[in-house]
Amino acid sequence: MWDVFNEPQGAIQSPTDRMDNLVVNVLGNIREKSRKRDYDMQTTHSRFEPQQPLGGEADVRTTAAPNHLKSRKHGVLSMYSDTKQRMKQHAREYDFMPFLQAARRNPSRSALPDDKAKKRGRRATVFSVTGDEYTGEWLDNKKHGRGTQVWKKSGSIYNGEWKMGKRDGFGTYSVLVPDTKTYAKKYCGEWKNGMKHGHGTFLYHRCSVYEGQWSEDQRSGWGRMLFNGGDTYEGDWTKDKEHGLGIRRYANGNWYEGSWRDGKKNGKGKLYYCDRGHLYEGLWVRGEPKCGTLEDFGGDHAAQPAKCPIPQVKLADMEMVLQEAHLAHLNC
Template sequence: MGGGGKKGDDDEEKMTAEEEREARAAKRAAKRAAKSKKMESMDALSMAQAELGSVKSAKSPGKNSNQAQEDEDEMEDAMEEEAALEDKFGKKKGDEDRSKLGLCMDWIFETPKQPKKEWQTYRKEEIQEYLKEMRRGIFYYMPKFYDTVMFRKISRRKLHYWGEFDSAGARDGRGVCLWPDPPLGGGESYHGLWRNNQPNGHGLFRWYHGDMYLGEWNTGAMQGYGVYKYGPEGTFANDVYMGTYFNGLRQGTGVYKYAPKSEDVGGAVYMGEWLRGTMHGNGLLVYADGETYLGQWKLDKKDGFGQYIWGQNSGEVAGDKYLGEFRDGYTHGLGKTVFSDGGNHRGQYARGKMNGHGVLRVADGWEYTGQWKDDELHGEVVCFYSFGAGHGKEVQIYDEGNYVGSRAYDPSVDWGEIESVGMSEARNAEKAADEAASRIATVQRFGKRAKESQTMAKDGAEEARYMTSAALSYKEFLQNWYGIKHYIIAEEV
């Protein structure tokens, strides 16, 4: 009967856990439905601009600061929950309902209060600050020796694991693992679900240099939906990615937020497709000054057909728009640039500049048909005034933008050698611009899909926070149980 009663209790506990999981899933589904309804009337570009507003407000609070705070809280809540679970029993929620005897027993048998756990801190920064504070006395004059000694003293030197195991002794289920600090290890920590000694399920992983990932795992690799936040140092300092992973790399669709690097260099937001950790496929990139790209990507570079609009910080070209072909991150191939003053250029481009044949019409009505070299007129160019019949055609001669001279226009020669070639490339450039414009709808669609992946990634992070709390709760149970064994069971044995 006793065994049956215990099994019934286990089944009831299992059902309760299942009900909690279903409740969390239902809550997240409701939040997704509300967000989806709100996003129905928005295009992907508007969504990216809204995301960018949250990035900017993180640097200068104000516009869209609520969204910024929400995004920041979603990453920091996990650490707050973990810190709360590390408090001793006497301060935990629900203690007011416990007996004085129970609290007394907790106080007697609890493990000694430890400093803030390593996984709660930015390990490298913590050690450096500790060394600065403790650099005193005779060792002050031998900083290299002192730093080496103190680093060994305060760093982790062994792997520590608190959690569940399977019948073969492998880490399986809820668990907390702290790896040794450099040079003995990587200084990482993981809190969540395990299988066969590897992170598997939902969990939180922190790297020694401050990077953090909350989300889904599969056989030791980030896989599924998750949120990755970079640490405070390096090229990607404070950047955040929310989306899908496969085999440890960003793959599928997702949103990447570039944090502002300084007062002058604002943030940016990418929404779109990923392949093997790189922006690849269809996506849009929006900068803080309004600079925007919508189009195709290849290995983190603009490549294919797309539309580029220069931002406010671009100087003389601010507000200009290019539609056409890109290669290796540059305007390259055939395309059309519409200038902010009303003029336009249609023709060939190479490495980000006008190179080759084309047609240029400036705002005051003059039209030039010929060749360009690095954005400058070069060679013989047919020139005429398109707003009136009072000016005939003439051939002007340029040397890399420098005017050399002119001569009369000869239709029998100049039409075939100069004008027809330039106009043909201009027509091809118009076709390339039309192709780029037609692909914007596809880019918008993948941008929306990336936004949906972002929502799912936040859900994955929320589930990872829950599993992190469960792992830490179990760790605390084990620590207190080991304390009881130390005081009671060891003496009996």
């Protein structure tokens, strides 16, 4: 039996051309084998034909060919016809079918129960193995939408929006006060990817409050901070520290306006000593004044005016100073 799927080697051909070449090769093999079998049948049949004797008289004995040899040619032709029909039918189907079978897209039987078991929509309270509980909306077995999460170990609670298992959107985070067994708000504002991000208000210990912009759980952007001692800061923040331009008002009435860096005065700035009636304006480095001027500023109304006022400095002879400066410039 010849290999009907043996394809010629060569350049890449279209499915129709490949099928035509396959049919031609198969039919050629069939014809060649059919001719060879016909020749074998004729050679075998000649053995049983009556032969002329040496004397010239015909031999009256005749022997017919066996029945299996008579039907041999008919069987070859029948096989040739059937094979041709099958190859034509295969060629018609070949033009409409790809080489490879399409991948199976239907989910397996084991995947269907797992997909149905995923939590979706709003559900009742769900308890975890750690004792935490969640009540709210789900999507693909993850917290998604509005919901309330209670942590058993810390006693804290979050009520707000979720996205794919993380706090995302607007929400309120509260902690449990052990003495009163009540919840106190800790943060109220925007969240992203489980962290404080956007505008929000955070309440620190000892009544310190921050209201402003957040980025990845850190104060970043514009914000206002009320410290527990009574000081206030309003201005720019970066990585949880005062950084940029801002104003800090102290509890004693003094206030600083200028540049900040890593939580300290740095750069140009003004410090108003309202309790003494002085004003310092100049350059600051890491929270310390380095170069500037100090002058009186509302000393008459100061709570603790200086005992010795700052004397006013004047030039004794302005024209002489200018001439000396001009001569020094020409000599250079």
